[in-house]
Amino acid sequence: ETGVTQSPTHLIKTRGQQVTLRCSSQSGHNTVSWYQQALGQGPQFIFQYYREEENGRGNFPPRFSGLQFPNYSSELNVNALELDDSALYLCASSPGTQETQYFGPGTRLLVL
Amino acid sequence: RKEVEQDPGPFNVPEGATVAFNCTYSNSASQSFFWYRQDCRKEPKLLMSVYSSGNEDGRFTAQLNRASQYISLLIRDSKLSDSATYLCVVKGSKLIFGQGTTLQVKP
Numbered sequence: 382e383t384g385v386t387q388s389p390t391h392l393i394k395t396r397g398q399q400v401t402l403r404c405s406s407q408s409g410h411n412t413v414s415w416y417q418q419a420l421g422q423g424p425q426f427i428f429q430y431y432r433e434e435e436n437g438r439g440n441f442p443p444r445f446s447g448l449q450f451p452n453y454s455s456e457l458n459v460n461a462l463e464l465d466d467s468a469l470y471l472c473a474s475s476p477g478t479q480e481t482q483y484f485g486p487g488t489r490l491l492v493l
Numbered sequence: 494r495k496e497v498e499q500d501p502g503p504f505n506v507p508e509g510a511t512v513a514f515n516c517t518y519s520n521s522a523s524q525s526f527f528w529y530r531q532d533c534r535k536e537p538k539l540l541m542s543v544y545s546s547g548n549e550d551g552r553f554t555a556q557l558n559r560a561s562q563y564i565s566l567l568i569r570d571s572k573l574s575d576s577a578t579y580l581c582v583v584k585g586s587k588l589i590f591g592q593g594t595t596l597q598v599k600p
Contacts, residue, residue, distance in 0.1 A: 423590030
């Protein structure tokens with residue numbers, strides 16, 4: 382096990398709702414990256430947080446936002462959910478922005 | 494064109510077979526290269542890094558050809574437990590994953 386935890390494990394929402402996903406990084410890791418993995422695809426980079434600041438963002442709209450807390454845990458917020466947001470959301474922590482990333486088990490989001 | 498391209502497969506092979514996966518990437522400025530393994534409904538896990546000189550870890554051998562922007566993974570003496578999806582990953586300012594190649598090893 383990597384020591385990265387995510388909650389909840391599964392979630393069902395309806396279109397237009399908002400969702401918050403949580404990630405606890407591995408001890409000693411100050412960087413958290415979030416990914417979206419649609420069925421049959423590889424993970425797509427959403428954004429990265431380093432020491433509570435956003436440090437890079439992928440090609441996702443502003444309704445995807447995040448936070449990192451002083452203990453380096455992180456949240457991913459998605460507003461105005463769309464059906465295409467249904468996916469596995471993965472967070473990965475690392476001891477630095479360029480270091481190996483260790484993935485949590487993911488949150489499966491289904492938008493109806 | 495996708496930044497990292499892989500044949501999604503599936504590759505169905507018998508136990509003991511040797512199987513090779515390939516991957517191409519579009520950004521010549523990419524700095525680091527990896528293979529991750531992802532089991533069904535689980536998170537990706539780092540299998541190995543890939544170096545220009547080629548590197549081996551037991552039954553697994555990875556190769557990088559920067560000139561052709563091509564990465565490969567060779568698995569020798571396949572085991573049932575090797576059945577998984579293998580993700581080719583390229584790192585520049587961020588990690589970019591390929592679609593993944595599914596391997597099914599049959600008894």
